[in-house]
Amino acid sequence: MSPTDTPRLLPWASPDGNQCFLVSDGTGYVSRLADEMEEAQLDSAAELLAEAHRILDARTWTPGEIHLLAVELTSSLADVHRVAESRGARLLVPDDAVRDGDEAPGGRDLSGQGSGLRLPAEAFG
The missing domain is CATH 1.10.287 (Helix Hairpins)
Structure with missing residues (x-):
């Protein structure tokens, strides 16, 4: 992301x-x-x-x-x-900071979006 x-x-x-x-x-x-x-x-x-x-x-x-x-x-x-x-x-966080099953609002799974940096679900708060 x-x-x-x-x-x-x-x-x-x-x-x-x-x-x-x-x-x-x-x-x-x-x-x-x-x-x-x-x-x-x-x-x-x-x-x-x-x-x-x-x-x-x-x-x-x-x-x-x-x-x-x-x-x-x-x-x-x-x-x-x-x-x-x-x-x-x-804020961007490393891939390993996102746990399997973490979801952003709207049900987007953050753990399976490929490599690179991603936002943790808490960032959408």
Whole structure:
């Protein structure tokens, strides 16, 4: 299985809130845009985490500040979770890491697809 066989979960949703996927070799414009957006989301999460530590360490917060922090952390966690799902689903593992009988969603048997690298069933999570 090659990376182009696995749809990439993109770091944004459609206008109606559905997940967006891309099938490509990872070198096109949309792939680069997705990489840049994922990097920005991870950078934002790191900055927010530092801010959360600062606010919580000060021990002088108001209920409104804690509520806003919780909202922002929840949003950031959702972004980071999506990045982790996307990247995890595209990880390649050696053939010997896939056990006989492992199945991906939709009933695809991962153990009998020939030689090469394959994704474990857990990657489709």
